[in-house]
Amino acid sequence: MIRLFKHYVPHAALLLGLVDFLLLILAADLGWRLRASQIGFPAGTIMGRLPQVLSFAVPLQIALMAVGAYAAASFLSLRFAAARLMVAISIGVIFLSLIFFFMPSLSSWRSSLFYSMVIAVVLLVVVRGLLGRVLGGDKFKRRVIVMGAGERATQIMELARQPGANFMIVGAIAMSDEENAVSKAVHRSTIPSLGGFVIDRQATEVVLALQERRNALPYQDLLRVRTTGVQVSELSSFLERQTGRIDLASVSHSWLIFSEGFSSGRMWSAMVKRAFDIVVSLILLMVALPVILVTAVAIRLESRGPVIYRQQRVGLYNQPFDILKLRSMRQDAESGGQAVWAEQNDPRITRIGRIIRKVRIDELPQIWSVLAGEMSFVGPRPERPQFVEELERRIPFYAERHMVKPGITGWAQLNYPYGASIEDARHKLEYDLYYAKNYSPFLDALILLQTLRVILWPSGAR
Structure with a gap:
């Protein structure tokens, strides 16, 4: 890549x-x-x-x-x-x-x-x-050797077997007797020259995927590989590059602290992002107003209740704000006052609501939140305070997603279907952290462009 x-x-x-x-x-x-x-x-x-x-x-x-x-x-x-x-x-x-x-x-x-x-x-x-x-063939794939033969190594193996993978495994090295999850791994003690082993297999990258990190890293082995001109990657960095997400199972606090990225809060980046949000939201509000009005009439004709649904969400730096949406559920969807995850084929959704959720029309009033500065066009989806409290307790690094302004669309929305569970929130957080770490106006533009793909081929809208 x-x-x-x-x-x-x-x-x-x-x-x-x-x-x-x-x-x-x-x-x-x-x-x-x-x-x-x-x-x-x-x-x-x-x-x-x-x-x-x-x-x-x-x-x-x-x-x-x-x-x-x-x-x-x-x-x-x-x-x-x-x-x-x-x-x-x-x-x-x-x-x-x-x-x-x-x-x-x-x-x-x-x-x-x-x-x-x-x-x-x-x-x-x-x-x-x-x-x-x-x-898409092997000629354009990176040739990777995995240094390790435990469960972390099998994670890379499974990734390489996926259709469309842009790398291939040309060898695996078991660094200890305890690492035996990869059947074809070669034990380190049987390799006289690690540099020769890498060159013989024409490897372009070696990924460090040791199961246990309590002992000292094999610095001498890694140095010999690096001096052959072959790239050496740590597992978290490799998975970030290949999957477009931050793998929570392998990432550490130190890796997040010392790795490159997290520049969305810099003054220049923030100014460009805010200027774009203001200009585009003004244009879109004028264009979207007729669609909002027609949809509002349809919602009112089908069911009683307010057309615009106001709900509190958690925004930048954990500050609460009210999000605006066209109502797509019955008025008594949460009659008990308790926040409830949406379900597949949720019975609370009205007929009009099912349509506008599929094509994301219900999100159009959020353009006002963008103009007001509470949201951006691109960013992590804001969650409800009741869910955030639970998710921060159960998922590591969840609070870090609130260091970026929430958005109408985002990297997680492009790469992961609509989720309504703790496990879904965990997977989506991996994409949100990738966005926060690798933010650039180019990534914002790419996400905005490919949002059209999600609208044309919706998956899992609830």
């Missing part, structure tokens, strides 16, 4: 993205040339119409990222890749229409745009058919 603006991006996904962008530029140019040749118009050079070419390629590239066209499944299934491409092209048409409406100077002939779209679809599908398996 490559670290791009603090976020880890698989090499294969980055390479495919660059290839796609070049193909989109090629499609824009070929579409223009094809139409120009039909009417006898001089085609000119691509540099002479570069703004028009980029106005075609950039929105479509953004649409590809938004629908998850670079997910691991794209390298394993041509059908999956083609379906995402068609949705991305459809969304790209909407983007282009808006761009050409507000900036007519960037528009091209409609016929040439049609040709470019057709060419783009053909090129993108063909490339995925030719390169998808290759980019």
Whole structure:
């Protein structure tokens, strides 16, 4: 993986993205040339119409990222890749229409745009058919040796066996007799030269996954590996990079303290984030107002009670605030006054509520909370005080999520289905900690883009 603006991006996904962008530029140019040749118009050079070419390629590239066209499944299934491409092209048409409406100077002939779209679809599908398996194959995977053969090592083994994994295990070393969870592990005492062992297997990384850390670390072994030019990674850092989350089972206080990251509170980052929230919330409030009004009428017609549901949540630095949502449950959903986790197919949800939860319309009033500064567009989802008290007692590091302003959407919402239990909260915290640690405007933009994927392909909305 490559670290791009603090976020880890698989090499294969980055390479495919660059290839796609070049193909989109090629499609824009070929579409223009094809139409120009039909009417006898001089085609000119691509540099002479570069703004028009980029106005075609950039929105479509953004649409590809938004629908998850670079997910691991794209390298394993041509059908999956083609379906995402068609949705991305459809969304790209909407983007282009808006761009050409507000900036007519960037528009091209409609016929040439049609040709470019057709060419783009053909090129993108063909490339995925030719390169998808290759980019997702062993050639582009990191070759990893695991130093350890206990339960922590098996965790890495299981991760490598998952479809779309971008690394492969080429060896495991049992550092003691007690480590016997990996059947094919080689005992350290049988390896005369650790550097030679690593080089023979053409390893690019060694991961330290010792089961017991009470004894001294094998510094001499690690030094010999490092001097061969092979990367040495600690288990928590490796899992962070590969999974996009902070693994609570392996992480320690010292690792969180001394590792790089947690810059969301810096003045410059906070100023950029707040300026973005103000500008976008003002625009979205104007756009979303008709949708909110229509939904409010539908809610009122179906059931009695207030249209806007106000509920206390825990925000930045554990400060309480009231969150606003369009009511999606019966008015007596919590008649006893006791906070209750939502359930799958929750009977308290109304018919209109089930619809607006699926497409996240019930979240639209929270834009006001963003404008007021109580929330941000991107951040951990704020929880109710009753749940927070229990979660902080039962889950380590849970309080650290409140050092980042809560958001409407977030990294956990993209990567983990809706959860309503202690165990779900634990898994979501792992993603929230990753976001807090690796925050950047680039990660915020990526999350906002891919929120569209969650809306189009909802999973587990309750």
